[in-house]
Amino acid sequence: MDIKSIVLRHVKMELLNPFTTSVGTEVDKDFILVEVKSKSGESGWAESVSIMEPIYNEETVKTNWHIMSDHLIPILFASEIRHPDDVSEAFRPIRGNFNAKAALEGAVWDLYAREKGISLAKALGGVKEKIEVGVSVGIQESEVKMLKQIEGYVNEGYRRIKVKIKPGWDVHILKSIRAQFPEIQLMADANCAYTLNDIDHLQRMEEFNLMMIEQPLDHDDIIDHAKLQSHLKTPICLDESIHTFEDARKAIELGSCRIINLKIGRVGGLTESRRIHDLCEDHNIPMWCGGMLEAGIGRAHNIAITSLSNFTLPGDTAPSSHYWKEDIIDPEVTMEDGFIFVPERPGIGYEPNRSKLEDVTLYSRTYSK
Ligand SMILES: O=C(O)CCC(=O)c1ccccc1C(=O)O
Numbered sequence: 002m003d004i005k006s007i008v009l010r011h012v013k014m015e016l017l018n019p020f021t022t023s024v025g026t027e028v029d030k031d032f033i034l035v036e037v038k039s040k041s042g043e044s045g046w047a048e049s050v051s052i053m054e055p056i057y058n059e060e061t062v063k064t065n066w067h068i069m070s071d072h073l074i075p076i077l078f079a080s081e082i083r084h085p086d087d088v089s090e091a092f093r094p095i096r097g098n099f100n101a102k103a104a105l106e107g108a109v110w111d112l113y114a115r116e117k118g119i120s121l122a123k124a125l126g127g128v129k130e131k132i133e134v135g136v137s138v139g140i141q142e143s144e145v146k147m148l149k150q151i152e153g154y155v156n157e158g159y160r161r162i163k164v165k166i167k168p169g170w171d172v173h174i175l176k177s178i179r180a181q182f183p184e185i186q187l188m189a190d191a192n193c194a195y196t197l198n199d200i201d202h203l204q205r206m207e208e209f210n211l212m213m214i215e216q217p218l219d220h221d222d223i224i225d226h227a228k229l230q231s232h233l234k235t236p237i238c239l240d241e242s243i244h245t246f247e248d249a250r251k252a253i254e255l256g257s258c259r260i261i262n263l264k265i266g267r268v269g270g271l272t273e274s275r276r277i278h279d280l281c282e283d284h285n286i287p288m289w290c291g292g293m294l295e296a297g298i299g300r301a302h303n304i305a306i307t308s309l310s311n312f313t314l315p316g317d318t319a320p321s322s323h324y325w326k327e328d329i330i331d332p333e334v335t336m337e338d339g340f341i342f343v344p345e346r347p348g349i350g351y352e353p354n355r356s357k358l359e360d361v362t363l364y365s366r367t368y369s370k
């Protein structure tokens with residue numbers, strides 16, 4: 002692959018609705034968009050999932066910009082890249098910074114697929130024509146408002162509802178959701194809001210027939226989660242705690258979870274995502290693709306990875322119109338009957354709209370080899 006230059010853009014887009022979790026509220030979405038240009042004239046694209054505050058993980062838009070500019074891009078320019086798998090190998094000496102690595106690696110994957118004339122899904126070994134879609138419901142001002150929202154989502158066709166929970170916004174809201182929607186596929190995401198002192202409290206959620214409880218304990222823990230899982234019939238799903246293939250292997254071995262939420266950015270890219278996918282498939286650990294409120298390009302990457310066979314549960318991959326008045330890709334991501342069709346067009350299968358991109362770019366910088 003002949004990489005000629007890389008463009009980083011700091012993009013800012015307004016979310017249609019603020020999104021609240023146990024750790025904070027996101028109103029706008031700031032992110033870095035990566036464009037990797039090759040001598041052939043083709044471009045590959047990816048988004049970093051980092052936000053402005055280090056509250057989901059330790060990375061931010063600014064740390065990403067620094068790590069990409071000062072470390073990862075020089076490594077990429079100095080390495081011979083025959084296949085996108087070579088990118089994560091080249092980045093191996095740099096510790097952590099997985100969102101930053103994933104954004105550059107993802108853009109190289111898109112470029113690779115486009116140059117081959119195949120879809121990214123196909124390049125990754127995807128097998129599904131369409132993927133099942135769920136929706137993540139943030140913490141609301143009132144229970145009534147939340148129930149109204151869920152009713153709307155159920156009518157739109159979403160195939161599972163995930164609600165954010167935290168102490169004080171958990172058992173009672175799950176109870177009222179179940180009273181109104183006894184049959185829906187329902188799960189809860191705590192974003193690390195509990196400790197092992199809450200075992201009794203978490204056991205009170207067992208009666209609501211949840212598909213899983215996502216990341217109840219600390220962001221880097223797999224030991225206490227194993228202890229908690231032994232006290233819960235409801236499967237634990239890990240999100241924040243799984244950064245690498247090795248984390249996934251150890252979590253499975255310890256029994257820290259029975260389901261894994263995969264986020265491409267969190268694990269450093271598509272190559273690592275594929276390794277984790279294969280590991281989970283071998284160990285009968287179902288997976289689904291998480292979301293980080295991505296704009297269209299990041300969303301397209303999520304759709305591509307979800308086309309792999311072991312993504313057997315609906316993901317947080319809602320369509321563009323759930324997040325944005327206007328997305329930055331053509332066509333936008335749409336949902337039909339609770340499914341998104343995996344595009345067969347080359348690369349991510351959606352074209353970045355350069356004029357819309359101009360409108361939302363705060364600044365950009367081009368790096369040339
Ligand atoms: O992309 C979405 O629809 C929201 C997914 C979501 O719940 C989320 C969004 C931002 C940060 C963390 C999480 C999470 O899954 O924990």
Ligand SMILES: [Mg+2]
Pocket residue numbers: 190192215216240241262291
């Ligand atoms: Mg989560």
